[in-house]
Amino acid sequence: MNLKQLAHMLALSQTTVSRALNGYPEVNEETRRRVMDAAKRHGYRPNPSARRLATGKTGMIGYVLPTGASVDIDPHFVEFLSGLGDYARSHELDLVLSPADADDQETTYRRIVANRQVDAVYISSPRPADRRVALVNTLGIPFIVHGRSEGFDFDYPFTDIDNEGAFHEASRLLIQLGHRRLALINGDDRETFAIHRERGVRRALAASGLALGERHVCSVVMTEENGYRATKRLLEAGDAPTAIVCSSLIMALGVVRAVRDLGLTIPGDVSLIAHDDVFPWLRPENFSVPLSTTRSSIRLAGARVAERLAARISGLEEGVRGEVWPVDLVVRGSVAGAPA
């Protein structure tokens, strides 16, 4: 059932039927009702390919997915996707993932824009002066950055959490509890979020005349194993930290294992605070010692990004507003006063 047939059986022109369906004003309300009714009754759905060709609108949002044998997709991604999908569903949007060589995403961005394959894109895990952001900005497709980049001579729309503030608060608490030697087990420090988190820790320490020891900060891919190794190294060295701030719950698993391996305890010997993106399948309150966390739902972020993308597509959102969400500091059993 296509427009032509529908128009024919209503004894109307395609023009009128199309306009009636798309809510244009120059059609009689009575006629519109007739058309709408017939369309519904016959299950008429406009062919999206044809509509795309005519309008250029696709009803899809895009994401360039870095892939490769040695590239791992962040497990946080599913949660982000849950949020995004939840919003997208209620607005008839689909998400298209365009896999790209992790080292050459630019080509793919150019392709999906040139081909008009999607109405908007989002960018995640940005780095300072991220080329993707600059590219997408010049290509002129609506976009939202999830996270932040830095060092551009232009502004751009983003949704991010207050990573610096979160880690500042966490560190401040530890300092107040008497800790003097903090360590930071961070994610890849080429990414902005990791830079911000480190900045937060340093700022808190500096406020008390302390500093982050050179060997007390490490930047690794956020796996359980790396959390373990980092902790082992930290605690076996001479000036072992008495408190650790950690960028992910998964790494925190490794931290806990390392501490136990060394015959130490949390929080007796080491206090621990980790960042929690809120996974349904791994909860900080269920760690052997309930874990204190800086908490921010990445699922909500996904929904928000989708919402803003939809708004930008339909022209409801303009400008380059960046928004920064506060992060909760949730204190549980894994922190205590510094050992004597």
Place this chain on the structure above:
Amino acid sequence: MNLKQLAHMLALSQTTVSRALNGYPEVNEETRRRVMDAAKRHGYRPNPSARRLATGKTGMIGYVLPTGASVDIDPHFVEFLSGLGDYARSHELDLVLSPADADDQETTYRRIVANRQVDAVYISSPRPADRRVALVNTLGIPFIVHGRSEGFDFDYPFTDIDNEGAFHEASRLLIQLGHRRLALINGDDRETFAIHRERGVRRALAASGLALGERHVCSVVMTEENGYRATKRLLEAGDAPTAIVCSSLIMALGVVRAVRDLGLTIPGDVSLIAHDDVFPWLRPENFSVPLSTTRSSIRLAGARVAERLAARISGLEEGVRGEVWPVDLVVRGSVAGAPA
């Protein structure tokens, strides 16, 4: 730069240019070279929307993503996606995720097929007599099922692992080590994979004249917390098992925590084998006691599914062949002879 312009500057018709580009035989090789060359030089890329409208082919594969506030996407999904994306990238395929209400995916399947939004779809986590499989089968779109359904009067193409065999082997080993009371901490038993795994355990037990105690099998959503709870319950009851087989590494984290909480040890008091889908961020060899696993890379499965989908789209694969991959049983420190 579109076909018309390109044809015009080559002083050829659109027909010829189109054919030259698409490898049709009725064009002079010399001409083809000229066309190809000019196309490359001017960076001509056929407009996909137009091509879609004309051919119906989209160059996209589809996945209906169940969403909802209370629906969690399986974290395995990112790994599957890695494999899928890796293959798709090298074949210029994109993946479109169509979010759907988890309780009404049918509408979405119908939509994406009716709209010709994708060339093929895959279905994951199927259940016995899964309605999605039946639906997609009648809709006539190429598809592959990742996993297996059961109880249809038709065959369908799938790629699955030998869940029953894997859990049979794992159980057999435990029995040979003298264990008599096994327990199974399984995933949602409405899904086929869970049914097959239980079947494997039962078959191994039956071969030695044993059975799976009624309270020794539980079926839960695969979270750390549920692993913990199930284990706690199992071990605190009267006829506590001496060995546990567990359907996921994440649940195994909870198992380990529960065992420790009760002052017991692995493998001294309880032997443990879990299924490992191979995550880069959580490895069984890094558990406090290295974990024995039944191992099968879900990433490879993703790549294989993409490969088969591509083959079916281009008509290279026909028929309804199902393939079942063997699973490795990897023995590490978490198993030992039954306690006396």
Place this chain on the structure above:
DNA sequence: CAAGAAAGCCAAAGCGCTTTGGAAGACTCT
């Protein structure tokens, strides 16, 4: 009551590609 405005509808021209049905020229064969 004639003239101008507004409302309601339509025919046809795209959007950019593929594909059908020829046609012209070159080549083969008897």
Place this chain on the structure above:
DNA sequence: AGAGTCTTCCAAAGCGCTTTGGCTTTCTTG
């Protein structure tokens, strides 16, 4: 040399929708 066969290319017809520009009617208004 004439008939038949390839080879190589082309014009034009879709694919199904939106949108432009215009044409009737009907409704105002002085």
